[in-house]
Amino acid sequence: MFQFIYKNMRLSQLEVGETGIVKEFTDLEMSVKLMEMGCLPGEEIRIERVAPLGDPIAINVSGYQLSLRKREAHTIVLQ
Amino acid sequence: MKADIRVALIGNPNTGKSTLFNVLTGLNQKIGNFPGVTVDKKVGYTTLPDGRQAEIIDLPGTYSIYPKSQDESIVFSVLADKHNPHRPDLVVVILDASNLKRNLLLYSQVADLKIPVVVALNMMDLAKKADIDIDVNLFAKKLGVPVVPISARKNEGIPQLKSAISFANKFALQEDSIDVASIAPGLVESISRELDIDNPYLALQLAHQHETLTFLTPEQSERVEQLEKEFSFNSQKAQGAETIARYAFINDLLYDTVKKPITPQGETHSNKIDKILTHKVFGFIIFFGILMFMFQAIFSWSSYPMELIADAFVWVQNWLHHVLPAGPLTSLLVDGVIAGLSGVMVFIPQIAILFAFISILEDTGYMSRVTFMMDKLMRKVGLNGKSVVPLIGGFACAVPSIMSTRTIENWKDRMITIMVTPLVTCSARLPIYTLLIALVVPNRNVWWLFNLQGLALTGMYIFSLISAVVVAWVFKFILKGKERGYFIMELPVYRMPRWSNVIYSMFERSKAFVLQAGKVIIAISVILWVLASYGPGDRFAKIDAQYSQPKYTKTMSTDSLSRTVSSAKLENSYAGVLGHVIEPVIRPLGFDWKIGIALITSFAAREVFVGTMATIYSVNGNAEKMESVYEKMHQAKNPDTGQPVFTLAVAFSLMMFYAFAMQCASTVAVFFRETKNWRWPAIQFAYMTVLAYVASFIAFHVLK
Numbered sequence: 194m195f196q197f198i199y200k201n202m203r204l205s206q207l208e209v210g211e212t213g214i215v216k217e218f219t220d221l222e223m224s225v226k227l228m229e230m231g232c233l234p235g236e237e238i239r240i241e242r243v244a245p246l247g248d249p250i251a252i253n254v255s256g257y258q259l260s261l262r263k264r265e266a267h268t269i270v271l272q
Numbered sequence: 273m274k275a276d277i278r279v280a281l282i283g284n285p286n287t288g289k290s291t292l293f294n295v296l297t298g299l300n301q302k303i304g305n306f307p308g309v310t311v312d313k314k315v316g317y318t319t320l321p322d323g324r325q326a327e328i329i330d331l332p333g334t335y336s337i338y339p340k341s342q343d344e345s346i347v348f349s350v351l352a353d354k355h356n357p358h359r360p361d362l363v364v365v366i367l368d369a370s371n372l373k374r375n376l377l378l379y380s381q382v383a384d385l386k387i388p389v390v391v392a393l394n395m396m397d398l399a400k401k402a403d404i405d406i407d408v409n410l411f412a413k414k415l416g417v418p419v420v421p422i423s424a425r426k427n428e429g430i431p432q433l434k435s436a437i438s439f440a441n442k443f444a445l446q447e448d449s450i451d452v453a454s455i456a457p458g459l460v461e462s463i464s465r466e467l468d469i470d471n472p473y474l475a476l477q478l479a480h481q482h483e484t485l486t487f488l489t490p491e492q493s494e495r496v497e498q499l500e501k502e503f504s505f506n507s508q509k510a511q512g513a514e515t516i517a518r519y520a521f522i523n524d525l526l527y528d529t530v531k532k533p534i535t536p537q538g539e540t541h542s543n544k545i546d547k548i549l550t551h552k553v554f555g556f557i558i559f560f561g562i563l564m565f566m567f568q569a570i571f572s573w574s575s576y577p578m579e580l581i582a583d584a585f586v587w588v589q590n591w592l593h594h595v596l597p598a599g600p601l602t603s604l605l606v607d608g609v610i611a612g613l614s615g616v617m618v619f620i621p622q623i624a625i626l627f628a629f630i631s632i633l634e635d636t637g638y639m640s641r642v643t644f645m646m647d648k649l650m651r652k653v654g655l656n657g658k659s660v661v662p663l664i665g666g667f668a669c670a671v672p673s674i675m676s677t678r679t680i681e682n683w684k685d686r687m688i689t690i691m692v693t694p695l696v697t698c699s700a701r702l703p704i705y706t707l708l709i710a711l712v713v714p715n716r717n718v719w720w721l722f723n724l725q726g727l728a729l730t731g732m733y734i735f736s737l738i739s740a741v742v743v744a745w746v747f748k749f750i751l752k753g754k755e756r757g758y759f760i761m762e763l764p765v766y767r768m769p770r771w772s773n774v775i776y777s778m779f780e781r782s783k784a785f786v787l788q789a790g791k792v793i794i795a796i797s798v799i800l801w802v803l804a805s806y807g808p809g810d811r812f813a814k815i816d817a818q819y820s821q822p823k824y825t826k827t828m829s830t831d832s833l834s835r836t837v838s839s840a841k842l843e844n845s846y847a848g849v850l851g852h853v854i855e856p857v858i859r860p861l862g863f864d865w866k867i868g869i870a871l872i873t874s875f876a877a878r879e880v881f882v883g884t885m886a887t888i889y890s891v892n893g894n895a896e897k898m899e900s901v902y903e904k905m906h907q908a909k910n911p912d913t914g915q916p917v918f919t920l921a922v923a924f925s926l927m928m929f930y931a932f933a934m935q936c937a938s939t940v941a942v943f944f945r946e947t948k949n950w951r952w953p954a955i956q957f958a959y960m961t962v963l964a965y966v967a968s969f970i971a972f973h974v975l976k
Contacts, residue, residue, distance in 0.1 A: 221508050226760050228515040229336045231374040241543070245552040246648040249657075251763055255373045256532075258542075258763040260644050265758055 204238060204252070204269035212239040213271035220268040231255035232269065275317065275327030278358070279437060282347065282382055283366035284375050285333035286637075286764040288394045292366060292424040293330040294776055296434075313358070320438035321431070329358055335374070335762075337381040338480065338511060341681045345484060351385055352474055353487040362388045362440050364433070369399035369406060369421070372530060376522045377515070380449040383417070384473035388444050390436050391419040397426060405531040414525055416447040425770060450517040452476055455510050459503040466499070467492055476514075480507050542637075542765040550641050559642060563664065566629050570668060570699070574621035581621070585614035604801060611883070612797025616790045618879075619669065622699045624782045626668035630661070630676075631777040635769040640761060647759055653741050654748025655692075656685035657759060663689070663740065666696030667733075670939045672781055674946060684753030690946065691956055692744045694939050695932065697736040700878040704930050705732050707882060710902055712923040736931060743959075800873050800880070803847040811844040847872060861929065861965070862922040862972040864910070874935045881930070921975035925968040932964035 207213055215236050218224030231254050232238065241251040241258060249262040283289040293301070297316025314330040331350060332343040339345035350358050365382055367375040383389050391412075399406065412419035418436045422429030452472040453460045456479060463475040482488055482496040499505075548554055589606050596602040633639045639661060647657030655663075658680045665673035670693050677693070680686040697705075709728045717723055806812070818824075819837045828836065842848050843865075851868035858868055870884040885905060908917040934940065934957045943953040 221512070222756070223758065225338075225508050225511050225515065226340075226758065228512060228519075229338070229377065230760055230762070231377075231519075233516060233519050242546060242550060244644050244648060245550060245555050246645070248648045249644060249759055251546075251644065255371075257371045257374060258765075260640075260759065260761050260763050262647070262759045265760060 202271045203267050204240075204271060205250075205263045205266040207240045207271075209240050209242060212237055214238070216270045216272040218268050219270060223265055223268045227261075227265070227269065230259055231257070232259070238269075238271075274325065276324040277320075277362065277437070278327045278329065278360045279362050279364055280329045280331050280350065280358075280360035281364050281366060282331050282378065283333060283394075284335050284368065284378060284762075286762060287333070287366045287368040287375065288424045289330065289333055289366050290773060291770055292392065292394065292422070293328060294772055295424050295427060295430055296328055318434065321435045322438045324438060326437060329360065334378065336378055337385075337477065339484075341678060343678050345481075348477060348481060349485060349487065351382065351387060352477065352485075355487065360387065361442070362390060362437060364390050364392050364437065366392045366394050369393045369395050370402055370404060372406075372526060373519075373522055376525065377518055380518050380521060381473075383415070383444075383446040384449055384452060384471075385477075386444040386446075386471050386473075388440055388442065389417045389446055390433070390440055391415065391417055392429075392433055393419055393421045394424055396421045396429070397423045403533040407529045411525075411529040414447070414529065416445050449521045450514065452514075455514050455517070456503065456505055459499055459505050462499050462503070463496060466495060476510070479505055480511065540765070545766050546641065546763075549638065550645055555641075555645055559645065562633075562638075566626075566664075567667060569629070570622050570625050574625055577621040578618050581618050582614065585610065585617065589614075600805070603805065604798065607805075608798045608801030609794055611801075612794045613790065616786060616794075619699055620782055620786065622668050623672065624778045626665065627672070627781045628774055628778045630665060631774045632769045634661075635767070635773055637764040637766045640763050643761065644763065651757075653745040654685070654688050654751075655744050656680055656682060656689070656757065657761075659685065659689040662693050663696055663737075666693045666698060666740075668699050670694040670696070670698055670936065671942050672784070674939065674942050675784075677946075682753070682755060682757040684751050684755075685757055687751060687947075687952065688744050688747045690943055690952075691747055691959075692740040694934060694936065694956070694960065695736055695740040695743060697733050697931070698878075698936075700936065701732075701930055703879060704881050705729055705927060707885075707902060707905070708918070708923040708927050711905055711918045712920045732927060732931065739932070739963075743963075797876065797880075800847070800876060803850070804842060804845050804869075804873075807841065807844045807846060808849060812841055815840045815844060842869070860972070861968040862919075862925045862976070864917065866917075867922075867926065871929070871933075871935075874930070875933075876935075876937045878930060878935045919976075921972050924975055925972035928967040928971040929964045932960055932967050934960035 202213065204213060204215075215232060215234050215238060217234060218227065236254055239253040241253050243250050244260075247263075249260050250266060251258055251260045252266075253259075281289055281293055293314065293316065296318045301314060301316030316328045316330075318326050318328055320326050329350070331347050334340075334344040334347050337348050337351075339348065350356055350360070351363070353359060363382055365379045367379060379389075379391065393406070393408065393411075396406075406421075408419055408421055418440065420429055420433045420436045422433055424430075456476055459479055460472050460475045463469065463478055464472060467475070467478065469475045469478070478485070478488070478496055479500055482493045485493075488496070549558060589610055592606045592610070593602070596605070630639075633642070642660050643657035645657075646660045650657055650659050659677075661679070662673040662677045665676055673693050674690050677686050677689050680689060706729065709725050713725045713728045715723070715725050718727070815837060819833060819840070824833060824836075843851075847869050848865070850872055851865040854868045854872070855863075855865040858871065863871070870881050873880045873884045905918055906916075909915065910917055940953045940957060943956060944950060947953075
């Protein structure tokens with residue numbers, strides 16, 4: 194599988210099955226909540242599935258599954 | 273019970289904390305409330321190997337000591353407040369061994385508060401299955417606390433955990449995890465000095481949480497606020513820095529203590545299930561299938577026990593009438609208190625079955641998938657994926673459903689959910705609908721298999737869901753949210769339900785419902801009894817005098833005479849007078865004063881309707897056979913026109929009224945308890961009454 198490298202790609206732009214590594218966050222309030230749940234800079238995230246209506250999404254991070262809305266995924270900037 | 277040592281259980285959600293609590297305490301537990309807040313407090317007792325009694329407190333599951341909901345905020349206040357009567361001597365932190373990294377965040381926060389800690393490494397069986405190898409001894413050594421591997425589900429390691437609790441040191445021995453002072457330099461020291469706090473992390477937490485903590489005096493809180501300004505403290509930035517530092521500590525800790533398989537083992541069991549259960553098409557089909565099965569079960573499985581309970585109460589009432597001397601006191605006890613009590617008790621089977629289903633759905637992990645699937649849809653109408661659970665619960669009873677909205681962190685989402693939950697057809701409306709539908713809808717089939725009456729009933733259920741969604745959508749524009757909504761939620765792996773947990777939850781929540789609703793219903797039924805048993809002036813005496821004349825006593829049988837008398841008395845009682853007073857208001861809806869009485873009495877609880885109808889329409893009673901309510905209402909004629917009272921228009925108008933009106937004192941009470949403010953229940957009551965009136969009016973005039 195090809196991995197294209199985009200500049201400042203967001204988590205919300207990944208497709209199901211793709212992985213990315215967290216670089217930083219665009220939203221302080223959201224970042225605090227996400228980091229508590231294990232989404233930290235340097236962590237690898239894989240998109241597991243998308244909800245039947247297209248939102249929210251489920252991701253795999255630090256060994257478990259987390260669901261979040263696309264809007265929230267958009268605040269996560271990938272490396 | 274007197275305890276020698278107080279132990280608090282703390283852990284992330286889905287770590288098996290409740291299972292461990294049940295294993296440790298067995299049936300020796302009770303649910304209460306933390307003082308001042310409506311968070312359930314689960315306390316139980318266990319005997320330690322050295323013979324001492326330990327009091328175990330099950331604190332709400334949380335990912336962090338920074339609270340995101342009311343339930344979670346209790347964790348920090350119990351641990352931090354030295355004067356809190358529940359402050360533990362020892363904390364048992366439960367960690368999911370198969371998911372240590374995220375679980376250790378909470379541990380490191382609790383450990384830094386320097387309360388003695390024992391770590392219970394739960395789900396060791398799952399970790400082994402996933403080839404996760406944990407060096408428990410090294411892990412314990414690095415943390416500086418006892419670590420006990422257990423499997424609460426399989427009852428493994430429990431004696432070892434108990435002896436670790438009994439041997440635990442009185443002083444906190446754990447290693448520091450992070451350098452707390454460096455997160456808010458100067459501020460931590462200042463708060464520690466001025467508020468006389470010996471723990472730097474406690475001081476830092478006070479800086480974060482002082483606005484919501486009740487154990488600080490206003491002066492102390494004010495001083496913390498000033499110090500924050502002085503050191504330009506940013507709560508969110510500080511929390512972010514702290515979290516990053518903690519995860520650095522955790523990564524370091526796990527580096528040489530935990531070995532995970534390098535290659536992922538391919539698709540997990542849980543993922544395969546998710547492919548089907550959250551599938552675009554099958555996902556919804558399965559969800560609605562489960563819902564259908566649930567309602568079928570709630571109604572069909574509960575009918576027999578409900579009849580038994582109802583019969584038992586009738587038997588008790590008859591027996592008491594028999595053995596107690598006749599008089600107002602007996603009548604108050606039997607027709608007031610016990611009649612009211614039976615109204616509550618009859619719903620226990622339905623509520624128990626509903627909660628059994630809800631706890632199975634939650635326990636297996638399916639409920640979080642439902643919220644995952646429904647979130648987008650729910651958000652469109654101003655709700656939240658998590659609103660699905662209370663809305664489903666609303667089909668049984670709004671009271672426990674409103675209590676279950678506590679999991680919704682966002683204030684606005686939660687308020688809207690509570691606002692619309694009572695619109696969903698609850699089980700108390702069912703007897704009213706079935707009675708009225710039976711009166712006016714012919715019992716025949718259309719298109720071979722659809723029964724018309726069944727279709728009408730299904731229609732009322734669907735109608736209630738649609739109205740809940742529409743009203744929620746309207747409230748979305750009215751209510752002003754203070755905070756942003758978010759939906760960051762763990763999707764736990766699928767597991768088999770633990771049947772003991774299901775039974776505990778069924779038992780506990782039914783008990784809570786009976787105590788909660790029971791008090792209100794008894795109180796109100798006593799008031800109703802008074803209103804229905806006494807009348808203004810000498811009206812009752814006149815009725816007695818009139819019907820003791822020979823022209824009545826000679827021509828009528830005792831039975832029918834006594835029923836004629838009681839219905840005449842009802843008309844002249846305070847309740848009857850009230851019915852006449854509101855008659856002009858409800859006339860446009862097609863209701864007469866008799867229905868008016870039922871409406872008034874139903875404002876305590878809807879299920880009172882059928883009983884009230886039974887009393888009111890006993891006029892044309894035939895002494896030879898005891899008629900059912902259905903027959904009485906069927907034969908009821910309008911005295912002026914001679915036409916039947918219950919026409920299609922009147923029956924549907926009544927159903928519309930019951931669909932919308934806030935006729936449930938328990939719901940009002942529980943909404944008040946949740947918000948501690950009369951404004952919200954008042955708004956709910958007002959909007960529902962207006963809707964009820966308008967809907968009834970339209971139904972009556974369209975069908976007339």
